[in-house]
Amino acid sequence: MRQSALFSATTRDVSSEETAVNAILLTKGGYVRKVSAGVYAYLPLGLRVIRKISDIVRRELDALPNTSEIQMTNLQPRELWQETGRWDDAGMREIMYRVGDEQAYGLGATHEEPVTDLFRQFFHSYRELPIATYQIATKFRGELRAKSGLMRGREFLMKDLYSFHLTPEDLDAYYEQVAAAYLRIYQAMGLKAIRTQASGGVFTTIPSDEFQVVTPVGEDTIYVNEAGDHALNEEIATQEEAAARGYTRTEKATEVGNIFHLETKYTAAMKAEIATADGARVTPVMGCYGLGISRVMGVLVELMGSLEQGAIRWPKSVAPFAVHLIDLTKDKVGEAVYQDLRAAGVDVLYDDRDLTAGAKFGDADLVGASVRVVVSPRSLEAGGAEVVPDWANHPERKEVITLGELATRLA
Amino acid sequence: MRQSALFSATTRDVSSEETAVNAILLTKGGYVRKVSAGVYAYLPLGLRVIRKISDIVRRELDALPNTSEIQMTNLQPRELWQETGRWDDAGMREIMYRVGDEQAYGLGATHEEPVTDLFRQFFHSYRELPIATYQIATKFRGELRAKSGLMRGREFLMKDLYSFHLTPEDLDAYYEQVAAAYLRIYQAMGLKAIRTQASGGVFTTIPSDEFQVVTPVGEDTIYVNEAGDHALNEEIATQEEAAARGYTRTEKATEVGNIFHLETKYTAAMKAEIATADGARVTPVMGCYGLGISRVMGVLVELMGSLEQGAIRWPKSVAPFAVHLIDLTKDKVGEAVYQDLRAAGVDVLYDDRDLTAGAKFGDADLVGASVRVVVSPRSLEAGGAEVVPDWANHPERKEVITLGELATRLA
Secondary structure: OEHHHOOOOOOOOOOOOOOOHHHHHHHHOOOEEEEEOOEEEEOHHHHHHHHHHHHHHHHHHHOOOOEEEOEOOOEEEHHHHHHOOOOOOHHHHHHOOEEOHHHOEEEOOOOHHHHHHHHHHHOOEHHHOOEEEEEEEEEEOOOOOOEOHHHEOOEEEEEEEEEEEOOHHHHHHHHHHHHHHHHHHHHHOOOOOEEEEEOOOOOOOOOEEEEEEEOOOOOEEEEEOOOOOEEEEHHHOOHHHHHHOOOOEEEEEEEEEEEEEEEOHHHHHOOOOEEOOOOOEEOOEEEEEEEEHHHHHHHHHHHHEEOOOOEEOOOOOOOOOOEEEEEOOOOOOHHHHHHHHHHOOOOEEEEOOOOOHHHHHHHHHHHOOOEEEEEOHHHHHOOOEEEEOOOOOOOOOOEEEOHHHHHHHHO | OEHHHOOOOOOOOOOOOOOOHHHHHHHHOOOEEEEEOOEEEEOHHHHHHHHHHHHHHHHHHHOOOOEEEOEOOOEEEHHHHHHOOOOOOHHHHHHOOEEOHHHOEEEOOOOHHHHHHHHHHHOOEHHHOOEEEEEEEEEEOOOOOOEOHHHEOOEEEEEEEEEEEOOHHHHHHHHHHHHHHHHHHHHHOOOOEEEEEEOOOOOOOOOEEEEEEEOOOOOEEEEEOOOOOEEEEHHHOOHHHHHHOOOOEEEEEEEEEEEEEEEOHHHHHOOOOEEOOOOOEEOOEEEEEEEEHHHHHHHHHHHHEEOOOOEEOOOOOOOOOOEEEEEOOOOOOHHHHHHHHHHOOOOEEEEOOOOOHHHHHHHHHHHOOOEEEEEOHHHHHOOOEEEEOOOOOOOOOOEEEOHHHHHHHHO
């Protein structure tokens, strides 16, 4: 697309309220704009990154057995939440917005009740289980102290997956498949996530698993093993206990996903029963699996962005565009190249604006496309366009490619 | 995908509260499930239709000049709405939910204020105009009488586009491009929409344009011209006046889109000024363009669904799946065919369930895939699979294709 058509602007002046690196860089680059504390609008570049992350998540989850995507609602009837007692729960009262006449609805802070309600309406026989479903949807949470930019907000995008099983063993098998899918998801986005044992919460003795990424700005402390592929959250062990179990390295880390055994907490409270082969009725066990899509975008910027350089070095898989075509000629020689690239199906952003080279390169560093193509009087003299094939990792490697060859080479 | 993996179920018993054909058929088919009056969860089939409609809309809007997609927020600060006076407007008070401590937010019922706020932050020079942006996003409206299934809800999916221009002439030119894009969008979905002049509302003397589809269940009355491509809404003319202007046919119709001149109502109230070439400052004029995504899904079912036949004859472009593979063999001969079709990139739903042929065909009529493929003992005896290439329009046309050829023929 044309850069002149983006409904956004890069900016040097970011409100001093923004202290998180991700919020500052994403605002500077015109990816997002803060609407209110913890509430961000996604501008064209930001929406493209969100969509690429979502597509990676979908690809892995759609490959899980008996798993399909749905879209639940944000208006959730009070009655559903009263069935599990969470409507009057102090913790939920704090984070769940209530709307409508006489507070008829809670605004989707999480979806265990609605998904269990759908489950009990659709599934009645052991033949139909296991079954699982996920959504990628907006969540609303009345966080008192919304902070950390996209990493903890009042309105944010999350993937939540729920599974239903006849036996704990069957749940365990699915749970492990999800854990493996999560690791592939993070790997595809260039994140090294460590599976980390953590507390299961108040209603189960089974620990949960977090996926943690090591970073100095992390809000969690974890103890990592020698191989660096498993860890314990400090909430479930002291440093000494962890070390005794082989978790010897202490790190700051940030959570990018969390998977839980819910046992029968919701299915029992909401009377979701399944008939077994021998005619008995059992209450299925349930797992839930969260992954914050907008949070992951924030984490990626924390790790791959640089305030000093004013740059975001996105991994190729989630960069807003694959190719950034920067036109520095007076007579827009790049226009024909842009048309060629589009015709060849290349995911290209064309900087067609009347700005100085300096301004264009400054913006390009914030766009962080994998391949940078510059068409300038100098590059034309050298025989074509100057191409940086892997800008994020090797900004110094350049080659000149003739304009005629560009589309074939980059397609 | 496998039909056994869908997180939904077809049902014969639909609550008698549902009176609209679209709600009854979509519930029967397992596309949606009512959560509360005017609030529907989208199940896998429904979400697929929504996504196909959205993609058609995106394809046309992305081709408009200076137009890009964003995602605004549903939490909208009260202060923005106070700037235009709509926070205390009686009509808006009725439909806009308020949330948060001391009603800090309105819940996105429409987005003129937030989009104008973004515009005034990003754009300051005549060089940057015209500029336009759209989103496909959830809207919340406290409709007192939510009815008509997906056609009028409290939580629904809408595409809203906004454009900003230096002059009314420039807005008019863009407006006509949008109108043409809308007609292409409806045509791509098999809808014959008629451009219909309607009232512009309270703050402009310029009429708006609705896109109306003729149907006996329509809530509007329109006067259509001889050619059948233009109409007047009865709200702006009597039958006699209309007839005198050549609009001689009276029809019931339902609105599937609406485009407006907003003039400077929002840009003036919110002080969005643009510097002109000669250093003056002007208030840009604005257009807005709505298209209800979930509403269109409802309209399609009203027109193409049949309660008597228990069938939805989707147009090919929006059917939840292109191909429905129905396996009636005991030993699941269809499994290998399914793998072949998937490998060939075919958008296929595989009915792998242990149900009677009658139950499977009944469900298939509600899925309404364009191509139906049946693998049964009888079809195998005849040499392969029985294929209905255009089930919606010619359910009687069938041919036998060998299993080995299927993937190549259907890819």
